[in-house]
Every structure is written in structure tokens, then in C-alpha cells.
Amino acid sequence: MKQTNLLWLCLALLLFSCSKDAENIAPAAQDNSLISNAMEHFNTSVLTGTAVEAQTQSANSNNYRHNIIKNAEWSNAKTVQLSIGEAVQVPLSFSKELYAQVKNSPNKLALSSLSYLLMYRNTRGWQTEVVHRLPDAAYLANTAINKSFTGMVLVENWQGNFIRGYSYDGNGTVKKLLAPRVKGSSSETQVMYEMPSYECNKEIDWYTCSSWECHYSYTETICSWTGGESGGGDYSGGSNDDGGGHHDGDYGDGNDSGYPSSDDYSDAPLEPRKVEVAVIPHTTITYNPIASCIYGKLGPGNHAYDKFLVEFQEDSEYTVIFKLQDNLTDYRGYPANGTTNYTIGSTSITILINSSRLDRPSWEVAGTFVHEMAHAYLAQKLVSIGGPGNLKQYAENTNFTDLFDYYSKYVKIIDNKHVYSPEENSSAQHNLMADKLITDIAIGIRDYVEANTPEIKNHSEITLEQYKAVAWNGLRETGAYTSLSTEEQTEIGINTTILQSFTVDRCI
Numbered sequence: 001m002k003q004t005n006l007l008w009l010c011l012a013l014l015l016f017s018c019s020k021d022a023e024n025i026a027p028a029a030q031d032n033s034l035i036s037n038a039m040e041h042f043n044t045s046v047l048t049g050t051a052v053e054a055q056t057q058s059a060n061s062n063n064y065r066h067n068i069i070k071n072a073e074w075s076n077a078k079t080v081q082l083s084i085g086e087a088v089q090v091p092l093s094f095s096k097e098l099y100a101q102v103k104n105s106p107n108k109l110a111l112s113s114l115s116y117l118l119m120y121r122n123t124r125g126w127q128t129e130v131v132h133r134l135p136d137a138a139y140l141a142n143t144a145i146n147k148s149f150t151g152m153v154l155v156e157n158w159q160g161n162f163i164r165g166y167s168y169d170g171n172g173t174v175k176k177l178l179a180p181r182v183k184g185s186s187s188e189t190q191v192m193y194e195m196p197s198y199e200c201n202k203e204i205d206w207y208t209c210s211s212w213e214c215h216y217s218y219t220e221t222i223c224s225w226t227g228g229e230s231g232g233g234d235y236s237g238g239s240n241d242d243g244g245g246h247h248d249g250d251y252g253d254g255n256d257s258g259y260p261s262s263d264d265y266s267d268a269p270l271e272p273r274k275v276e277v278a279v280i281p282h283t284t285i286t287y288n289p290i291a292s293c294i295y296g297k298l299g300p301g302n303h304a305y306d307k308f309l310v311e312f313q314e315d316s317e318y319t320v321i322f323k324l325q326d327n328l329t330d331y332r333g334y335p336a337n338g339t340t341n342y343t344i345g346s347t348s349i350t351i352l353i354n355s356s357r358l359d360r361p362s363w364e365v366a367g368t369f370v371h372e373m374a375h376a377y378l379a380q381k382l383v384s385i386g387g388p389g390n391l392k393q394y395a396e397n398t399n400f401t402d403l404f405d406y407y408s409k410y411v412k413i414i415d416n417k418h419v420y421s422p423e424e425n426s427s428a429q430h431n432l433m434a435d436k437l438i439t440d441i442a443i444g445i446r447d448y449v450e451a452n453t454p455e456i457k458n459h460s461e462i463t464l465e466q467y468k469a470v471a472w473n474g475l476r477e478t479g480a481y482t483s484l485s486t487e488e489q490t491e492i493g494i495n496t497t498i499l500q501s502f503t504v505d506r507c508i
């Protein structure tokens with residue numbers, strides 16, 4: 001009897017949860033159910049177990065790119081309209097970032113910013129594609145807002161097998177591509193001799209990049225079909241995501257094939273990846289009484305925190321970690337109050353504060369925190385586009401205009417150079433900060449001082465000028481500072497002394 005009751009209770013709960021789900025879905029747009037259906041198919045059929053297994057199942061193992069574990073970021077999935085109907089587009093992230101060198105361009109582009117998962121339904125059921133879009137140098141150099149895509153698109157299945165590919169030139173000509181081959185493999189010469197109707201001058205060089213330099217990994221050679229319309233049909237060599245047989249060369253551009261057209265892949269503009277920051281104090285901060293006191297007064301509500309960090313906080317993908325380090329030095333080996341460290345391709349930015357210099361007045365230490373927050377603000381933007389080498393393509397995006405201007409001015413652009421020296425990064429960022437962010441830094445320091453000693457607000461002698469004087473710390477090797485007159489530089493020193501005389505040195 002008890003068992004029956006329990007069974008009824010379970011059934012009642014199930015019914016309740018079902019109807020609740022139905023209520024939630026019904027009023028919403030169909031888009032959400034398309035995304036959830038795609039996700040269900042992806043999880044149950046495409047991954048067939050774990051992503052790692054699917055990744056190695058029938059991957060083209062001589063291609064390094066296919067052996068990197070990829071993840072579909074379903075929380076950022078969206079629906080897109082293709083010529084064949086609605087489809088689901090999902091950003092991809094990779095366990096290790098590779099960078100594509102764009103031919104005749106200094107740019108290296110992060111694979112995650114070029115790639116997405118595309119899922120759509122046709123008469124054969126769900127189709128799953130991994131799309132890589134590789135713009136060419138002309139596309140990257142073109143600063144027009146509504147430019148057409150030029151470059152290459154490679155479409156592969158989840159396991160990395162080639163399905164189809166296109167190259168787009170500036171005249172609206174679209175050529176079909178063959179599967180990429182790793183340069184140096186024995187088949188390459190055969191391609192050149194036995195398939196004279198293909199041209200094989202397309203190559204992608206792949207790099208792995210650390211903080212300051214990139215290392216060449218390998219080259220993929222991609223040939224395009226030049227033998228007219230009919231020839232390029234059946235070269236897929238891939239299988240569909242359900243593990244079924246070969247496709248029959250029906251990947252035409254026509255809409256009646258049930259597959260996307262070449263225009264479907266070239267229409268959408270490249271977008272910088274959406275990035276967000278979560279702010280984490282390391283235990284070295286939280287266990288240190290001085291650092292934790294100062295850090296605690298620099299949180300939400302502080303102008304610098306709100307401007308430099310909070311904007312990116314929700315649904316955090318990127319993180320800023322604050323950490324103490326003894327005897328911290330800068331890239332030259334000189335003692336540093338703080339440094340901001342990040343790796344292109346990583347999602348984490350680390351701010352190191354020199355614990356050997358916490359005995360300075362607390363408003364000065366707070367100034368170091370705020371100064372590094374401004375670096376983190378810039379670093380996060382740079383990481384989001386795969387490094388300063390990619391700034392040019394975002395130059396017209398107002399979020400990147402200043403960075404583009406200052407990196408153009410303070411960095412020696414050398415071909416094939418993607419990440420710049422610490423010195424170049426430092427001068428580009430410090431000059432930008434001195435010209436554009438010094439008031440925000442000063443307000444952040446003021447908010448700290450007013451939180452620590454509220455009575456300072458009553459002193460009419462203290463204005464933003466005194467806080468600006470503190471904000472110049474760390475920004476003296478800039479054009480903005482050296483162009484100040486000797487009198488103005490002396491005034492900055494005097495203003496610091498005035499502030500010192502009106503506030504306490506300790507964080508209380």
C-alpha cells in the first residue's frame with residue numbers, strides 16, 4: 001500500500017514537472033525549442049558518449065587541429081536564418097588555442113574566433129557541421145563596416161572529416177575546395193600532378209601562442225577546384241554525424257539539396273568573441289590584513305571597479321584574479337608595485353600586487369590596484385580578439401578604436417608579428433591610460449579614500465586634482481607626462497603631499 005502511494009506521488013511529480021516545462025516552452029519563440037532539440041541531438045547522437053571519444057573516433061589523425069578537444073558552448077547558442085531555413089549556431093571553444101596565420105597579413109586569428117558549430121534539419125534529419133571561416137588579408141585590411149566576406153570556409157563534421165569548402169574572392173566568385181592536407185604528407189605531390197584541374201596555392205600556417213611569442217605548428221594545404229561547375233561535386237570524403245555512409249555529392253549551392261549554400265557561410269560578419277570577467281581575490285589577498293582591507297574597499301560601487309571590471313561580470317567566461325607576490329618585478333627586472341599578466345588564448349587575467357610594497361600609504365597601494373584594473377580592462381579586450389595583432393580588423397568598433405590607435409602608434413608593426421614585446425605593450429597601454437583613462441583611475445582612487453576616511457569629503461581643499469596626482473604613479477614614462485611643464489610636474493608632487501596631509505595612511 002505504501003509502495004502504491006509512493007508510486008502515485010512519483011507520477012504526480014513527473015506530471016507536474018512535465019506540464020511546467022510545457023508551460024515554459026509554449027509562449028516562447030520556437031527558436032528556443034530548436035536550440036534545445038539541436039542540443040539534445042548533439043548530446044545523444046553526435047557526442048555518442050563523451051566529447052573526448054567522439055573527438056578521436058574517426059578523426060583525421062594526421063591533422064593536429066582535429067585532435068584538439070573542442071566544446072560547444074550551448075549557453076551562447078543562437079538561431080540563424082539560412083537559405084534552407086532556420087539553423088542553430090553555437091560558439092566553440094578549444095582545450096588548446098591554435099592561431100591561423102593569414103597570408104600576406106601580420107594577423108594571426110584564434111581558431112575559436114573563426115569556428116562555430118552549425119546544426120540544421122533536412123529530410124535526412126539533423127545535420128551537424130563544424131564551420132571554420134578563414135578571412136584573407138584583403139578582408140582583414142578592409143575597414144568598411146558592411147564588407148563582404150573574402151577568404152575560405154571549411155565545413156567539417158564533429159570528428160574533423162571534411163564535408164565541403166568554399167573560397168570567396170572579392171569579385172563574387174566562389175570556388176569549391178578540397179579537403180585540407182597537411183603539408184609535407186606524401187599525397188601532396190600527387191595532388192599537384194594527378195589533379196591538374198585543382199589549384200593548390202592556398203595554405204594555412206597554424207601557430208601556438210604563449211604570452212609574448214607564437215611557435216609554428218604546421219601547415220595545411222588546401223586546393224580549390226578549377227575545372228568548372230560539375231567537377232567539384234563529390235569530394236566530400238566525410239560522413240554525416242550519425243555515422244552513416246557517404247554523401248552522394250549533393251552538396252551543391254542549390255537550395256533544393258537541403259544543405260546550406262555557399263552564401264549561407266559568407267553572409268554573417270566576423271564578430272569578436274563575447275567575453276566576461278569574474279573577479280576573484282586569491283587567498284594571498286584574503287589572508288593578508290592590509291591587502292584584504294584595501295581590496296574590500298575597491299569592490300562594486302567603486303568607479304574603477306565598475307568601469308574596468310564589473311561590466312563583464314555576468315555569466316563569467318573570463319576571470320581576473322588578484323594575487324600577492326613577494327619581491328615582484330616588471331619585465332625589465334625592476335621592482336614593480338603591480339603587474340597584469342595574461343596569455344592570448346587563455347580566459348584568465350592575473351593581477352599581481354607586490355606584497356613587499358604594502359607598507360606604502362594605503363591610498364597609494366589602492367592606486368596600484370586601480371592602475372592594474374585599467375590594464376586588465378585593456379587586456380581583456382585584447383584577449384577577446386586574439387591579441388593586439390588583430391586590432392586592425394576591429395578598428396571601426398568603438399570598443400577597440402583607442403587600443404588600435406595606441407598600438408598603431410607605440411608598436412613597431414613587423415610582418416607576421418602577432419603578440420608584441422612587454423615593452424611595446426607597456427608603452428601602448430600606459431600612453432592610452434595617461435591620455436584616456438587617468439580621470440577614471442583618479443575617481444577610483446578617490447572612491448577608495450572616501451570609503452576609508454569619509455570625513456575627507458568635508459575638506460574643500462581636496463579636489464580631483466589631488467587624486468589625479470596619485471593616478472600619475474606608474475604613468476610617468478608617457479608622452480602625456482613628459483609634455484607637462486616643470487611647474488605642472490611640481491604641482492603633481494605638491495598635490496600628493498596635500499592628499500597625504502588630509503588622510504590616514506592605513507586602511508581602516
Ligand SMILES: [Zn+2]
Pocket residue numbers: 371375430474
Ligand atoms: Zn602599468
